[in-house]
Amino acid sequence: MKDILDAILAGETETESFAALPLPEMMRAVTVHKDEIDMFEGRASRDKDPRESLHVEEVPVPELGPGEALIAVMASSINYNTVWTSIFEPVPTFGFLERYGRTSDLAKRHDLPYHIIGSDLSGIVLRTGPGVHTWKPGDEVVAHCLSVELESPLGHNDTMLDPEQRIWGFETNFGGLAQVALVKSNQLLPKAAHLTWEEAASPGLVNSTAYRQLVSRNGAGMKQGDIVLIWGASGGLGSYATQLAINGGATPVCVVSSDEKADIVRSMGAEFIIDRRAEDYKFWKDEHTQDPREWQRLGKRIRELTGGEDVDIVFEHPGRETFGASVYVARRGGTIVTCASTSGYMHEYDNRYLWMNLKRIIGSHFANYREAYEANRLIRRGVIHPTLSQTFSMDEVGQAAYEVHSNQHQGKVGVLCLAPSEGLGVHDEAMRERLLPEINRFRGI
Numbered sequence: 001m002k003d004i005l006d007a008i009l010a011g012e013t014e015t016e017s018f019a020a021l022p023l024p025e026m027m028r029a030v031t032v033h034k035d036e037i038d039m040f041e042g043r044a045s046r047d048k049d050p051r052e053s054l055h056v057e058e059v060p061v062p063e064l065g066p067g068e069a070l071i072a073v074m075a076s077s078i079n080y081n082t083v084w085t086s087i088f089e090p091v092p093t094f095g096f097l098e099r100y101g102r103t104s105d106l107a108k109r110h111d112l113p114y115h116i117i118g119s120d121l122s123g124i125v126l127r128t129g130p131g132v133h134t135w136k137p138g139d140e141v142v143a144h145c146l147s148v149e150l151e152s153p154l155g156h157n158d159t160m161l162d163p164e165q166r167i168w169g170f171e172t173n174f175g176g177l178a179q180v181a182l183v184k185s186n187q188l189l190p191k192a193a194h195l196t197w198e199e200a201a202s203p204g205l206v207n208s209t210a211y212r213q214l215v216s217r218n219g220a221g222m223k224q225g226d227i228v229l230i231w232g233a234s235g236g237l238g239s240y241a242t243q244l245a246i247n248g249g250a251t252p253v254c255v256v257s258s259d260e261k262a263d264i265v266r267s268m269g270a271e272f273i274i275d276r277r278a279e280d281y282k283f284w285k286d287e288h289t290q291d292p293r294e295w296q297r298l299g300k301r302i303r304e305l306t307g308g309e310d311v312d313i314v315f316e317h318p319g320r321e322t323f324g325a326s327v328y329v330a331r332r333g334g335t336i337v338t339c340a341s342t343s344g345y346m347h348e349y350d351n352r353y354l355w356m357n358l359k360r361i362i363g364s365h366f367a368n369y370r371e372a373y374e375a376n377r378l379i380r381r382g383v384i385h386p387t388l389s390q391t392f393s394m395d396e397v398g399q400a401a402y403e404v405h406s407n408q409h410q411g412k413v414g415v416l417c418l419a420p421s422e423g424l425g426v427h428d429e430a431m432r433e434r435l436l437p438e439i440n441r442f443r444g445i
Contacts, residue, residue, distance in 0.1 A: 142191050194382065224250065
């Protein structure tokens with residue numbers, strides 16, 4: 001990898017010379033092992049430690065196929081699916097790889113006894129396979145994580161509805177937490193020239209997910225004047241929802257869990273903030289029983305902030321812990337749009353508040369190609385900013401995932417792959433200088 005990295009750092013990435021550099025046979029990557037999927041048996045989810053299951057090791061560089069590209073990964077990031085993979089919940093990801101491997105001879109490459117994980121990257125195209133015309137070696141790119149075959153007509157109106165839709169690096173192998181990643185070429189988008197490698201790697205999954213969930217007609221279809229309740233508003237997903245709401249003319253009501261996190265969303269421009277820990281909301285009396293009085297208390301607090309209005313949209317991703325409250329506090333005719341369920345998938349709510357008040361629940365999952373493009377366009381234009389709070393080396397990836405799992409993080413957590421240090425990769429210095437106060441503000445600096 002040294003020749004490739006030296007060329008990148010020297011700016012010698014013209015197509016012909018860069019494409020002529022030899023590919024290494026081996027690379028460093030972050031993996032989980034199939035023979036370890038029972039290692040946490042008997043432990044509660046909160047006690048499962050990614051530092052025990054994530055390996056950083058030498059593995060073969062994947063074989064390139066038609067319609068694909070190999071990317072020299074400068075940086076990646078930690079998403080919650082990284083945590084799920086590392087603790088083998090809700091199921092080990094090797095089942096995804098096995099099923100994918102049965103779909104075609106080309107897909108068999110993904111069914112391995114190790115899984116290279118990671119659903120974000122920024123980097124440079126190394127090689128492209130037959131049939132790739134839009135991208136060439138030397139192009140600086142980011143990747144969105146929708147891997148789809150597009151052989152079914154069901155996916156052509158909305159690629160997220162394709163029956164062979166998968167999340168790259170979670171339901172496929174050869175993800176972004178590696179020195180070299182394998183992607184379908186239509187996953188690639190141009191990197192923002194004013195951002196560093198680690199900044200550019202951090203928005204992909206969460207920004208696109210938030211865009212579809214909140215802005216797109218496939219999600220809540222947010223409009224100017226809407227009031228939006230955003231759970232976990234300073235986190236990896238919520239921080240982008242907060243920005244999208246403010247930039248879209250809506251009013252976010254940001255739910256956070258500490259003074260420090262309240263300061264973060266306040267610095268983004270949010271005015272209405274609820275510190276759920278300080279106000280001691282307890283939506284469950286015990287493991288089996290919710291407390292509607294706490295829903296009512298939350299609704300009252302929201303109306304105090306908004307001048308008597310209920311929320312038009314609830315941006316819901318914690319899941320089981322908050323879902324009953326989310327359904328209750330949405331206004332009559334309002335929308336609860338949901339993904340992820342990081343606190344549990346088995347949601348419970350009182351259907352009377354949904355049915356009799358004409359509310360809607362919309363399920364949302366990542367983003368289709370157009371939505372990912374539009375979300376990345378906002379990043380490139382400097383309208384939406386990365387919310388990167390901390391960057392780790394690849395050797396520290398277990399600690400990075402642990403901090404996300406235990407909710408010690410704010411915004412996104414980055415991982416340097418080939419990049420030897422933070423701060424590299426900026427090419428539009430004028431734009432960066434103009435936007436630097438905003439960039440630093442959203443990084444919490």
